[in-house]
Amino acid sequence: MESVRTQVVIIGAGPAGLLLGHLLEREGVDSVIVETRSREYVEQRVRAGVIEYGIANFLEESGVGSRMRAEGLVHHGIEIRLDGVSHRVALSELYDGHAITVYGQQEVVKDLIAARIASGAPLYFDATVTSVDAQTTDEPSVVVSSNDGDRVISGGYVVGCDGSHGVASASVPSGVLRRYERLYPFSWLGILAEAPPATEELIYCRHPRGFALYSMRSPTLSRLYLGVNPDESLNEWSDERIWEELTVRLATKQVVTISQGAIIERGITPMRSVVVAPMRFGRLLLAGDAAHIVPPTGAKGMNLALADVRLLAPALVASLRDHDERLLDAYSDECLRRVWRAEEFSTYMTQMLHPHPSAEFENGVQTARLRQVIESEDTARALARNYVNLSSL
Numbered sequence: 001m002e003s004v005r006t007q008v009v010i011i012g013a014g015p016a017g018l019l020l021g022h023l024l025e026r027e028g029v030d031s032v033i034v035e036t037r038s039r040e041y042v043e044q045r046v047r048a049g050v051i052e053y054g055i056a057n058f059l060e061e062s063g064v065g066s067r068m069r070a071e072g073l074v075h076h077g078i079e080i081r082l083d084g085v086s087h088r089v090a091l092s093e094l095y096d097g098h099a100i101t102v103y104g105q106q107e108v109v110k111d112l113i114a115a116r117i118a119s120g121a122p123l124y125f126d127a128t129v130t131s132v133d134a135q136t137t138d139e140p141s142v143v144v145s146s147n148d149g150d151r152v153i154s155g156g157y158v159v160g161c162d163g164s165h166g167v168a169s170a171s172v173p174s175g176v177l178r179r180y181e182r183l184y185p186f187s188w189l190g191i192l193a194e195a196p197p198a199t200e201e202l203i204y205c206r207h208p209r210g211f212a213l214y215s216m217r218s219p220t221l222s223r224l225y226l227g228v229n230p231d232e233s234l235n236e237w238s239d240e241r242i243w244e245e246l247t248v249r250l251a252t253k254q255v256v257t258i259s260q261g262a263i264i265e266r267g268i269t270p271m272r273s274v275v276v277a278p279m280r281f282g283r284l285l286l287a288g289d290a291a292h293i294v295p296p297t298g299a300k301g302m303n304l305a306l307a308d309v310r311l312l313a314p315a316l317v318a319s320l321r322d323h324d325e326r327l328l329d330a331y332s333d334e335c336l337r338r339v340w341r342a343e344e345f346s347t348y349m350t351q352m353l354h355p356h357p358s359a360e361f362e363n364g365v366q367t368a369r370l371r372q373v374i375e376s377e378d379t380a381r382a383l384a385r386n387y388v389n390l391s392s393l
């Protein structure tokens with residue numbers, strides 16, 4: 001079997017793996033990125049779209065933010081819609097003038113792939129890591145399977161940026177990692193539509209029939225979500241039914257704000273929280289969704305993934321270049337402190353905005369929580385801080 005050596009083996013070309021490779025490359029540390037999917041697939045995969053203030057700055061400082069700055073939509077507020085009435089949360093006014101940037105995850109991925117290819121550093125698509133050995137040797141390795149056959153890639157470190165069903169965490173002997181998990185009794189049906197957004201800011205809507213979110217990815221693309229039951233399937237949702245339900249839930253007492261267009265992507269995502277701890281097993285490290293999942297209501301998934309590697313890259317550089325392990329030793333605890341904060345915020349947003357079909361008491365508490373956001377400046381300020389910049393606090 002062919003064997004290759006590098007300094008850091010990175011499994012997965014999502015936002016975490018690609019940014020890590022980029023940051024290492026800027027510091028002169030070699031890495032190989034292995035991605036099971038094709039380039040076309042990862043560049044078209046529609047997922048997150050809200051970039052926090054501090055993360056957007058970091059992408060720019062790292063040299064991969066120029067298109068995001070040119071094309072991303074800067075938002076200074078969000079709307080909360082309750083009982084058909086809109087209330088604006090003025091994020092920037094409440095939080096030091098800072099704003100979020102709306103820019104699709106697939107665009108972040110495209111920018112990072114372009115930077116990687118321009119650097120000439122190795123990035124293998126259509127290549128699957130089938131096993132990870134970080135236990136029996138000082139030099140961890142992975143076995144990679146592709147159409148060209150199998151090969152072994154070894155390095156000083158292996159980093160699992162391979163998402164929530166990855167091979168990296170599964171390779172760790174049982175009993176070493178603890179997995180904390182919560183499933184919510186809702187899923188999100190998300191669509192991407194060729195329709196200019198009918199609103200300038202994101203609308204988070206709590207309606208007696210369920211949650212809805214109006215968001216966008218560009219001036220011509222709308223991204224809309226409906227809270228649905230976890231057992232529902234896409235077959236039950238015709239285009240007509242999706243638009244009807246969005247129209248009912250998002251309607252205000254004054255106007256019906258929705259613009260329709262061809263649905264070009266759709267999917268149902270279960271809402272869950274997962275934390276895997278610690279995020280390290282010797283010379284195997286975990287970053288991004290490989291170590292934690294948040295329900296998307298707080299818009300934290302991609303931000304957390306990028307924030308992990310913002311810490312991990314200098315830690316790997318210090319270890320490989322200066323034999324200084326201190327940053328790596330602190331990596332898991334530092335990340336997990338932030339991850340639990342994000343879990344708390346995402347749970348808060350999820351539980352506040354998704355009505356329970358038959359739980360009257362919970363619905364009363366939810367409405368009271370939303371009223372706090374609407375009526376109390378202190379509560380709105382706390383929400384704004386977390387929404388705009390949690391990953392950098």
Ligand SMILES: Cc1cc2nc3c(=O)[nH]c(=O)nc-3n(C[C@H](O)[C@H](O)[C@H](O)COP(=O)(O)OP(=O)(O)OC[C@H]3O[C@@H](n4cnc5c(N)ncnc54)[C@H](O)[C@@H]3O)c2cc1C
Pocket residue numbers: 011012013014015016017034035036037042046047048049050105127128129130161162163164165166167267269287288289290296298299300301302305
């Ligand atoms: C369906 C879905 C919808 C989402 N929607 C939203 C949203 O609306 N808003 C929001 O804030 N967040 C959303 N998220 C969360 C957000 O997209 C993730 O937090 C983000 O993608 C994390 O980046 P990552 O790099 O850690 O992982 P990923 O982006 O998942 O990247 C992991 C990569 O590893 C690759 N891989 C996996 N196994 C292997 C292997 N064995 N060998 C080689 N490669 C491998 C995968 O193909 C993938 O490219 C969504 C997530 C999902 C799954």
